[in-house]
Amino acid sequence: xxxxxxxxxxxxxxxxxxxxxxxxxxxxxxxxxxxxxxxxxxxxxxxxxxxxxxxxxxxxxxxxxxxxxxxxxxxxxxxxxxxxxxxxxxxxxxxxxxxxxxxxxxxxxxxxxxxxxxxxxxxxxxxxxxxxxxxxxxxxxxxxxxxxxxxxxxxxxxxxxxxxxxxxxxxxxxxxxxxxxxxxxxxxxxxxxxxxxxxxxxxxxxxxxxxxxxxxxxxxxxxxxxxxxxxxxxxxxxxxxxxxxxxxxxxxxxxxxxxxxxxxxxxxxxxxxxxxxxxxxxxxxxxxxxxxxxxxxxxxxxxxxxxxxxxxxxxxxxxxxxxxxxxxxxxxxxxxxxxxxxxxxxxxxxxxxxxxxxxxxxxxxxxxxxxxxxxxxxxxxxxxxxxxxxxxxxxxxxxxxxxxxxxxxxxxxxxxxxxxxxxxxxxxxxxxxxxxxxxxxxxxxxx
Amino acid sequence: xxxxxxxxxxxxxxxxxxxxxxxxxxxxxxxxxxxxxxxxxxxxxxxxxxxxxxxxxxxxxxxxxxxxxxxxxxxxxxxxxx
Numbered sequence: 001x002x003x004x005x006x007x008x009x010x011x012x013x014x015x016x017x018x019x020x021x022x023x024x025x026x027x028x029x030x031x032x033x034x035x036x037x038x039x040x041x042x043x044x045x046x047x048x049x050x051x052x053x054x055x056x057x058x059x060x061x062x063x064x065x066x067x068x069x070x071x072x073x074x075x076x077x078x079x080x081x082x083x084x085x086x087x088x089x090x091x092x093x094x095x096x097x098x099x100x101x102x103x104x105x106x107x108x109x110x111x112x113x114x115x116x117x118x119x120x121x122x123x124x125x126x127x128x129x130x131x132x133x134x135x136x137x138x139x140x141x142x143x144x145x146x147x148x149x150x151x152x153x154x155x156x157x158x159x160x161x162x163x164x165x166x167x168x169x170x171x172x173x174x175x176x177x178x179x180x181x182x183x184x185x186x187x188x189x190x191x192x193x194x195x196x197x198x199x200x201x202x203x204x205x206x207x208x209x210x211x212x213x214x215x216x217x218x219x220x221x222x223x224x225x226x227x228x229x230x231x232x233x234x235x236x237x238x239x240x241x242x243x244x245x246x247x248x249x250x251x252x253x254x255x256x257x258x259x260x261x262x263x264x265x266x267x268x269x270x271x272x273x274x275x276x277x278x279x280x281x282x283x284x285x286x287x288x289x290x291x292x293x294x295x296x297x298x299x300x301x302x303x304x305x306x307x308x309x310x311x312x313x314x315x316x317x318x319x320x321x322x323x324x325x326x327x328x329x330x331x332x333x334x335x336x337x338x339x340x341x342x343x344x345x346x347x348x349x350x351x352x353x354x355x356x357x358x359x360x361x362x363x364x365x366x367x368x369x370x371x372x373x374x375x376x377x378x379x380x381x382x383x384x385x386x387x388x389x390x391x392x393x394x395x396x397x398x399x400x401x402x403x404x405x406x407x408x409x410x411x412x413x414x415x416x417x418x419x420x421x422x423x424x425x426x427x428x429x430x431x432x433x434x435x436x437x438x439x440x441x442x443x444x445x446x447x
Numbered sequence: 448x449x450x451x452x453x454x455x456x457x458x459x460x461x462x463x464x465x466x467x468x469x470x471x472x473x474x475x476x477x478x479x480x481x482x483x484x485x486x487x488x489x490x491x492x493x494x495x496x497x498x499x500x501x502x503x504x505x506x507x508x509x510x511x512x513x514x515x516x517x518x519x520x521x522x523x524x525x526x527x528x529x
Contacts, residue, residue: 125485130478182488190484209486217492218485
């Protein structure tokens with residue numbers, strides 16, 4: 001992966017200088033709310049319009065709002081409103097309020113769009129008010145009041161969940177909450193949509209009438225509305241997975257010891273920069289990776305409520321090196337937006353130095369119907385070293401999964417697993433986990 | 448603010464009085480309504496915010512806590528940016 005630079009064109013010189021000269025940049029960077037940058041002398045010969053080139057601090061792993069759990073999206077929303085309030089206090093304003101302007105470094109939300117700030121013109125409405133409601137408030141309200149899976153609407157509506165859709169999906173109970181009534185239900189009805197867009201009418205050339213106090217009132221109202229949204233993750237199959245596994249304490253300990261040892265071996269060999277924990281659940285092994293490597297750990301799990309619990313635990317610990325994300329490996333994030341280039345797929349954001357795939361392969365192979373050879377190819381694309389666990393069909397958990405599937409998975413065995421993975425990986429070590437029939441492997445991708 | 452049928456025409460009618468319009472045959476961006484909606488609710492937002500500030504100040508005075516200095520009105524833009 002290359003280094004991200006950002007060009008400031010001459011047309012934005014005053015905006016950029018305003019951010020710096022007002023002291024806002026220094027304040028936001030000091031409080032770690034805005035990504036810091038350095039100006040570099042990197043004028044490209046075919047870009048005469050360039051005024052400056054910035055090299056921002058690099059974000060270890062780019063993630064998208066549809067991969068965040070409720071608390072991550074809420075933190076990003078409150079950060080955006082906080083920035084708008086701080087900008088106003090210095091005579092500036094946020095010119096857009098896209099959720100994609102926020103990234104996470106560990107548990108910490110940070111704003112990355114340095115050029116989003118412009119001059120505040122007294123009396124003008126907040127230009128990105130609707131964008132803020134569609135990117136943040138609508139999905140948060142849907143998760144809190146309807147169902148957590150509705151956070152995935154942002155995958156389809158990459159420029160925000162339309163307010164009329166959110167208004168129709170929200171339950172009746174949302175209509176007794178003043179913030180949601182104002183900013184979603186009434187707001188959605190004010191939008192000029194459908195045939196009315198073509199009707200001879202008014203083209204607004206001046207938007208005045210929102211006093212500075214009203215502007216602060218708007219930000220305050222949105223902040224209170226967002227802060228009052230709560231999501232208590234219900235117990236799911238996955239959030240209670242570890243409590244119902246057939247591991248004894250000794251077996252679990254042996255698995256952790258082996259994983260830790262092998263992570264240390266890989267760390268000594270490569271100084272791993274990025275570990276991806278596939279099927280991380282609430283992050284037991286993600287934490288292990290942070291203690292035995294110097295890497296940044298991306299912890300993926302398909303279950304929103306599990307990621308929510310994991311993220312809350314990271315916040316509680318102040319964990320700066322683990323990023324929990326919602327990701328279903330059977331349908332991972334695809335490239336999206338114009339020319340498939342605005343949002344990158346999960347694979348395009350890799351590969352990792354180390355992948356952890358613990359108690360996962362049987363879910364993909366049996367639960368997800370993915371052939372073992374395909375699973376091996378996927379991991380070879382995603383990481384150069386792999387610690388993977390194979391659970392044979394004799395294991396009681398796999399037995400339960402196979403019970404209703406007949407003989408469809410007759411070729412699911414340790415031998416076929418090894419044959420499939422040895423096409424793309426070289427097995428460096430393998431060990432049976434004490435007290436189980438499960439095997440842990442350390443593999444290195446064939447080059 | 449009450450939710451009732453016929454809200455949209457009332458938003459537009461009131462908003463037209465509050466902004467400077469130009470008659471035209473044109474494609475109207477859906478976001479236009481959002482701007483006008485802000486103008487419409489501005490009075491209520493300002494009143495609520497002002498009330499909260501005084502209320503918070505009163506509470507702080509009673510409890511002996513310092514006020515939040517961030518909740519001040521926006522300043523004018525720095526020179527050269529307006």
